[in-house]
Amino acid sequence: MAATASSRQAWRQLMGNTSRGPASNILRQQQQQYRSAFCRQISSTTRASSRRTVSQPPSFALRQQPLAQRSYSSGSQGKNTPPKGSNNQVKFWPFLIVIALGSGGYMLLINRQTKMPPTTSNTTTDGRSTPAFSPADVTVLFVLGGPGAGKGTQCARLVRDYHFTHLSAGDLLRAEQDRPGSQYGQLIRDCIKNGDIVPMEVTVALLENAMRDAIQASGGRNGKFLIDGFPRKMDQALKFEEVVCPAKLVLFYDCPEAEMERRLLERGKTSGRADDNAESIRKRFRTFVETSMPVVDHYEKENRVVKVNATDTPDGVYADTQARLRKVLGDKF
Ligand code: C5P
Ligand code: MG
Numbered sequence: 001m002a003a004t005a006s007s008r009q010a011w012r013q014l015m016g017n018t019s020r021g022p023a024s025n026i027l028r029q030q031q032q033q034y035r036s037a038f039c040r041q042i043s044s045t046t047r048a049s050s051r052r053t054v055s056q057p058p059s060f061a062l063r064q065q066p067l068a069q070r071s072y073s074s075g076s077q078g079k080n081t082p083p084k085g086s087n088n089q090v091k092f093w094p095f096l097i098v099i100a101l102g103s104g105g106y107m108l109l110i111n112r113q114t115k116m117p118p119t120t121s122n123t124t125t126d127g128r129s130t131p132a133f134s135p136a137d138v139t140v141l142f143v144l145g146g147p148g149a150g151k152g153t154q155c156a157r158l159v160r161d162y163h164f165t166h167l168s169a170g171d172l173l174r175a176e177q178d179r180p181g182s183q184y185g186q187l188i189r190d191c192i193k194n195g196d197i198v199p200m201e202v203t204v205a206l207l208e209n210a211m212r213d214a215i216q217a218s219g220g221r222n223g224k225f226l227i228d229g230f231p232r233k234m235d236q237a238l239k240f241e242e243v244v245c246p247a248k249l250v251l252f253y254d255c256p257e258a259e260m261e262r263r264l265l266e267r268g269k270t271s272g273r274a275d276d277n278a279e280s281i282r283k284r285f286r287t288f289v290e291t292s293m294p295v296v297d298h299y300e301k302e303n304r305v306v307k308v309n310a311t312d313t314p315d316g317v318y319a320d321t322q323a324r325l326r327k328v329l330g331d332k333f
Contacts, residue, residue, distance in 0.1 A: 129242050129243045131242065131244055132245065133211065133215075133244060134245070135245060138211070138224075139223060139224045139248050140225050140245050140248060141227070141247065141248055141250070142230060142231060142237075142247050142249070142251070143227065143250075143253070144231075144250055144251070144252045144295065145254065146253075146255055146284075146292075147264060147281065147284045148263040148264040148267070149255040149310045150253055151168075151228050151229060151253055152168060152228060153317075154314070154317060157314075158321070161322075162224070163222065164224045164225060164226045165224065166226045167207060167211065167225060167227050168228040169206075169230035173203060174188075174192070176188060176202070176206055177189050177192070184198075184202050189274075192274060193280060195282075195283030195284035195285075195286070195287045196287065197236070200235045200236040201239075203236060204240050204244060207227060207240065207244065211245075226251075232287075232288075233291050233295065236295075237295050237298065237299075249299075249305065249306055249328065249329075250306070251306050252296050252306065253308055254308065254310055255311055257285055259311055261285075264281050306328055308324055
């Protein structure tokens with residue numbers, strides 16, 4: 001339930017600064033509701049105190065602090081009744097201050113949201129999304145395998161020899177976690193520490209934005225991507241292929257747990273990663289078996305998996321990777 005709630009919240013926040021998509025409609029409806037509630041409160045408050053009505057944009061900051069509970073009047077005079085003998089100015093100023101604070105909070109919220117660009121998939125007239133990138137222009141290989149299977153090591157070699165752009169979902173999440181002002185920082189930190197999957201909206205948006213940046217940086221010439229450590233859950237797979245780009249295949253590095261654990265504990269001596277410790281590693285393995293393997297199974301059924309045994313040395317695994325990719329994609333993949 002908590003994951004679903006945080007996922008919904010992340011989606012609303014993510015889509016908050018895009019003008020398209022169903023999530024923005026929900027947000028607009030919410031804003032409309034708060035606007036109506038706000039106006040009702042204002043008119044009843046102003047009727048009670050016989051003041052003039054004030055029209056002002058509503059603010060999310062007002063959600064947690066309803067107008068009637070704030071210190072419009074205090075002491076023994078009654079909550080919304082102006083104190084006897086007070087003049088108009090005295091009753092009007094607190095009201096203005098509340099509105100100014102609320103508007104300031106609203107602007108702050110908007111400014112924070114604009115720091116992480118939204119996903120930009122197109123929505124058809126019947127409400128379905130179409131991918132932001134066409135597989136005719138962009139090639140996506142998902143790279144999967146348990147934690148410590150050697151995905152990053154193999155991706156580095158493929159980048160060197162075949163000029164892919166390497167995007168590690170884990171690296172993008174860690175960068176977002178450390179970005180000052182990110183509203184997802186704490187959420188990502190908690191998920192990573194516990195080996196849990198971050199709500200897919202966050203990861204999909206980070207990947208799409210990174211792909212767009214890479215394509216722009218290459219002047220549109222390089223559209224070949226290795227998406228490493230993704231999709232780790234079925235919802236990530238479905239969402240990415242729906243709104244970003246269908247993947248050509250999944251490169252899956254198969255490695256026994258004992259070997260992955262040995263590698264991760266060794267890496268943990270110098271990596272500085274919060275999840276390269278025995279307890280987090282155990283949780284990551286469980287998540288991998290329960291949540292990520294079904295993704296591999298899904299693509300296997302569709303005949304889109306290239307499986308490589310990852311127990312050998314990095315060079316040995318790489319030779320096997322090249323041989324298997326050549327078989328499927330031809331010599332110049
Ligand atoms: O791939 P990497 O081991 O760097 O991922 C670290 C952590 O990032 C994962 O254990 C998980 O908490 C999070 N993650 C995720 N979804 C992904 C990739 C990583 O939630 N697709
Ligand atoms: Mg990695």
